[in-house]
Amino acid sequence: MATIALLVSAYLVGSLSFAVIVSRLFGLPDPRSYGSGNPGATNVLRTGHRAAAALTLVADAAKGWLVMAAALHYGPAWGLSDAWVAAAGIAVFLGHLFPVFFGFQGGKGVATAFGILLAVSPWLGLSVAGSWLITFAMFRISSLSALVAALFTPLFAALWLKPTFVGMVIILAALLVWRHKSNIRKLLRGEETGFGKPAPRPQDMPPE
Template sequence: MNYAYFIGATLLAYLIGSLSFAVIVSRLSGLSDPRSYGSKNPGATNVLRSGNKAAAIATLLLDGLKGWLPVVLVKWFGADYGMGDGTVAAVALAAFIGHLYPVFFQFKGGKGVATAAGVLLGINWVLGVATLATFGIMVFFSRYVSLASIAAAVFAPFFYLLGDRAAWNVDKSIVLALVAIAALLVYRHRENISKLLKGTESKLGASRQPGKKPRQ
């Protein structure tokens, strides 16, 4: 392994992950900062509470893209520079951590659901689809985005182990990265878990205070 390329790729992945598209898209769309209303989380679900579906979709796709891109770039071109699955695991985790703790936004980021999905699709598209299917099924039946996110994150490492390779042949660094991502995502949802237990968690489609800027 070339450690210079490994460190450079990991750092670049973190910086890409640090682009908080919920805030960026909201500013470009003339919306209030998503950190100031609703759940105060800079993510697509909270942007949707502003009533601007286009902004929410853009946030969702861009947050997913920033998780997917660093991973696939290393997978496609990394071998020529001595970067293998260990680097894939490192950039996957770095991009995710960048979203949670973005250097460009005072280290106050989102919960990482869309970015984690992008990372999983980059590692293995079947893994990503299986995890997204789990998320979709949970949302459909429970209407709780937070519960669906937690369940999907917890199942992701198991889906990887049950994938197209025998469990003893999978790369351990990627397994560890997936476990770390799942643990961090659950940790970032600790307030949602508390609300779920109390029965006060908002369901998808529940109205919250709007995110539009007030007229002057």
Template sequence: MLSNLMSWQITLPIALAAAVIGYLFGSIPFGLILTRAAGLGDVRSIGSGNIGATNVLRTGNRKLAAATLLLDALKASAAAWIVGYFLGEEAAIIAGFFAFIGHLFPVWIGFKGGKGVATYIGTLLGVAPIMVVLFAAIWLAVAVTTRYSSLSALVAMLVIPIALLILGNEKVAAVMAIMTLISYWKHKANISRLMGGTESKIGAKG
């Protein structure tokens, strides 16, 4: 397994091209664009200040939040699919990873982006689509049991790299593991609230 993990064949110029393309796709701040287009102002001025779908939902517009979730996922998938088509499978993995990074740290808005759950899912869809089914199943099971959206995502992101490794997809497993660690860091406030019992539950008001 270790030998397979280390056997990347991609050249540096192609890797750099994949990284740049992926980052540019991922850095599109759809949450901000959609809320402004809908006349709802700057989504960064409400709630957590995040540009992701969860904070867009705090505007009260569920359709806009759903659109943000979908577009934030598809921008990573699109980056992986397009780059993969022209530059190969390893380039697709790199593009997906950097789309995730672009979402978290978009250059256009001061490197202050989202927490990456939707873009994580989008990267999976682009490079290991069957894992999206597993992610969704885990998220749903934890959400139904605990009613914590953040915990559901955190558990799913923990399981995905392990599942990929078991299935022998070491390269994607390694990249998704790094993405999981980064997303955990971005969720540190949620983790703190979960540990303190103060995290908001799905459907809770106020």
């Protein structure tokens, strides 16, 4: 029962799509209806409301951190193995990608993944954040920064984590890359929107 309760709770917490929630609180359009159509902090920032974007980023990261930190803290007391604790991290991430409360139309998971990694190992979280920041400083493209960070994450994880959690990190990284498949196609075509440039509306985008 403890394992089921943990995984279901993790998924439900992950299903809180803060891009949509925060946008409603600030009276902003639904982030799924403009820009990239992605309910995430980067798309919320396209409204020009920096506070809403920052709150979205922090909240999405916090839910990943909260679930993973709770699983790591209480898991041993509940008799849960490392594999089940790692599964909680995957569950909260899947909740963000496919939120039951928002028609399973979720974000791409960058902030939530960061929160999960930070809870598992602060050094891992900081290393991943560093790789994202370096790439972003060079190219000013959020999606490219996320992809580069995702590719480096398993290598960083191997330095600090147990094999079970390295496996979790590989799954998270693979899911994150998969969620960015449309961005990868745009990058290859040279069409990806850089930071500070207006993104086309979903209806104006070419077929993928």
